[in-house]
Amino acid sequence: MAHKTLPGSTDRRIDALLALLADNAMIVISGAKIAREIGVTRLTVWRWIEKLRALGVRVKGHPRTGYQIEEVPDILAPTLLHRRLHPGPLGKRIYHFFKIDSTNSVAMSLGEHGEPHGTVIIAEEQTSGRGRAGHTWHSEKTNGIYMTVLLRPPIAPQQAPLITLAAGLAVREAILEQIGLTPDLRWPNDLLFGRKKFCGILTEMNAEQDRIHFVAVGIGINVNHDRIPEELSKIATSLRIETKRVQSRVEIVARLLRHLDSYYNRFVSDGPGAIVARFSEVSSYAQGKRVRVETSSETYTGTTEGLEPGGLLRVRRDDGRVLPVIAGTLSEAD
Numbered sequence: 001m002a003h004k005t006l007p008g009s010t011d012r013r014i015d016a017l018l019a020l021l022a023d024n025a026m027i028v029i030s031g032a033k034i035a036r037e038i039g040v041t042r043l044t045v046w047r048w049i050e051k052l053r054a055l056g057v058r059v060k061g062h063p064r065t066g067y068q069i070e071e072v073p074d075i076l077a078p079t080l081l082h083r084r085l086h087p088g089p090l091g092k093r094i095y096h097f098f099k100i101d102s103t104n105s106v107a108m109s110l111g112e113h114g115e116p117h118g119t120v121i122i123a124e125e126q127t128s129g130r131g132r133a134g135h136t137w138h139s140e141k142t143n144g145i146y147m148t149v150l151l152r153p154p155i156a157p158q159q160a161p162l163i164t165l166a167a168g169l170a171v172r173e174a175i176l177e178q179i180g181l182t183p184d185l186r187w188p189n190d191l192l193f194g195r196k197k198f199c200g201i202l203t204e205m206n207a208e209q210d211r212i213h214f215v216a217v218g219i220g221i222n223v224n225h226d227r228i229p230e231e232l233s234k235i236a237t238s239l240r241i242e243t244k245r246v247q248s249r250v251e252i253v254a255r256l257l258r259h260l261d262s263y264y265n266r267f268v269s270d271g272p273g274a275i276v277a278r279f280s281e282v283s284s285y286a287q288g289k290r291v292r293v294e295t296s297s298e299t300y301t302g303t304t305e306g307l308e309p310g311g312l313l314r315v316r317r318d319d320g321r322v323l324p325v326i327a328g329t330l331s332e333a334d
């Protein structure tokens with residue numbers, strides 16, 4: 001597996017430490033043995049164990065007794081993730097950060113430097129997580145999935161919205177498989193339980209007139225938040241709140257990349273039809289939904305009337321005009 005590092009990304013020896021602990025779950029391993037195996041001092045082992053504990057990894061013991069992990073760590077570190085991934089380009093190369101401003105920003109810059117299709121950038125925490133329409137994305141430590149997938153689709157820029165629909169569908173399948181509850185999709189790419197959002201997708205593109213260089217598909221999922229900040233609590237939820245159980249982020253990422261790879265391949269080989277049909281089938285927003293649409297220049301209400309072949313959503317406005325929404329934020333109108 002490719003293990004490259006970037007400034008600020010997780011030291012691959014921490015990655016090795018996590019893998020070593022996970023592989024020896026029932027065994028006490030001495031600090032000296034760990035130090036020898038990963039090539040650092042015992043003091044560094046102790047400091048890193050403390051760092052992992054602060055992220056919720058349950059490790060018993062101290063330098064004199066040795067260390068023992070109490071459960072498989074749910075840290076999105078490359079070695080642990082690679083073990084769960086299916087072979088294929090998505091996630092072949094993973095950059096992991098304990099803390100970064102925004103995984104989308106990293107992806108955009110890696111894309112400009114020739115990073116290959118399928119590279120994944122993932123963080124335990126974001127300090128400036130970005131959302132659509134200039135919003136920020138609440139990215140608290142270790143509870144969520146903050147991930148960007150770099151794709152180089154051989155399609156025209158006009159078709160880029162379909163990639164984001166495909167990503168939403170992939171998240172939906174992954175969550176349904178993982179927790180057994182069916183999320184709704186709000187065009188273009190929010191995932192909801194009832195009226196509350198738990199996942200948002202921000203796709204950014206680098207393209208010429210007729211050719212996409214790359215897209216950065218940024219996915220934020222509220223997984224193990226046990227409460228939502230007051231100001232968001234009416235509109236947001238998490239998987240833990242919905243299921244009353246802590247969920248494995250590693251499993252969700254593995255499932256998500258598998259489904260994304262499969263939707264992506266179908267799209268590139270067969271065209272947009274299957275994505276549009278599937279989205280129309282599973283999203284309550286595709287047809288007959290009363291919505292309020294906010295764009296940078298106006299706000300209006302109307303009723304949705306299906307997706308266009310290119311993935312745009314048609315809305316019959318209350319004044320009778322039927323127009324596609326090009327860039328707008330939707331909410332359910334009462």
Ligand code: BTN
Pocket residue numbers: 101102103104105126128129130131132133135137145146147148190199200201202218219220221
């Ligand atoms: C939205 O619903 O407004 C989109 C939210 C997208 C958030 C994700 S988290 C990972 C990636 N990095 C970012 O800065 N944003 C996206």
